[in-house]
Amino acid sequence: MLLKQDKEYEKQNPSMSDTERMEHYYRTRAPDADLLADIDAWGTIEQVATAQQGTTISAIISSVYGRGRANSKGAPNLRKVAIKRFLDRHGLTVANKNIVTTANRDILQYYIADFGRVWIYNRQQPRSFWIGSSYDKRKLQQISRAMAQKFLQWLDALAKSNGVY
Numbered sequence: 001m002l003l004k005q006d007k008e009y010e011k012q013n014p015s016m017s018d019t020e021r022m023e024h025y026y027r028t029r030a031p032d033a034d035l036l037a038d039i040d041a042w043g044t045i046e047q048v049a050t051a052q053q054g055t056t057i058s059a060i061i062s063s064v065y066g067r068g069r070a071n072s073k074g075a076p077n078l079r080k081v082a083i084k085r086f087l088d089r090h091g092l093t094v095a096n097k098n099i100v101t102t103a104n105r106d107i108l109q110y111y112i113a114d115f116g117r118v119w120i121y122n123r124q125q126p127r128s129f130w131i132g133s134s135y136d137k138r139k140l141q142q143i144s145r146a147m148a149q150k151f152l153q154w155l156d157a158l159a160k161s162n163g164v165y
Contacts, residue, residue, distance in 0.1 A: 022146055035154065036079075042089070043082025080162045083155070087164075097165045100152045108148035109141070116140050 006028060010016065016024070087094070090111070092104045120135050159165060 018143060019146070022143070022150065025147075026150065032154075035151075036158075039082050039086055039155075039158070040079060041082070042085040043078040045085065079158075080164055083159050083162060083164050086155075087159075094159075094165050097160070099156045099159060100149075105145065105148045105152055108151060109144045112147050112151075113140055113144035116144060 006024065009024060009028075010021070013020075086092075087099065091107055092099055093101070095101050117135075117140070120140075
């Protein structure tokens with residue numbers, strides 16, 4: 001099983017499909033608050049470089065939002081800038097006011113699968129050296145594609161709600 005996040009939950013729900021397992025992953029390991037923080041970091045990158053409002057990303061984001069007040073809109077322009085930077089950095093394009101495209105999914109699928117491969121290698125190999133690893137490559141691609149599609153849908157809704165397009 002490639003997509004395994006929570007042994008206890010899976011023990012209690014042994015017949016979960018990959019789709020249900022992925023939904024559980026996003027609810028418990030990548031909830032909206034975490035994803036929003038990841039996006040917001042792209043909006044603060046220049047401030048980190050110049051240390052205008054803090055010395056860490058957390059301090060800068062806290063100075064922008066206040067402690068515990070971030071929401072799906074973020075600060076008026078910070079979240080919009082952050083989303084644009086994220087899209088640009090990852091080569092994601094907007095087509096007809098939509099980013100949920102096959103080309104964008106393929107780009108994110110590559111990043112997700114690459115992260116998955118590194119995670120698998122680290123789990124299967126001693127930390128002292130790097131050699132091949134055994135895993136179901138086709139399954140990793142399928143899971144990565146589904147996760148990329150789900151993330152793109154989330155990101156598309158976020159971009160629209162923040163006036164990116």
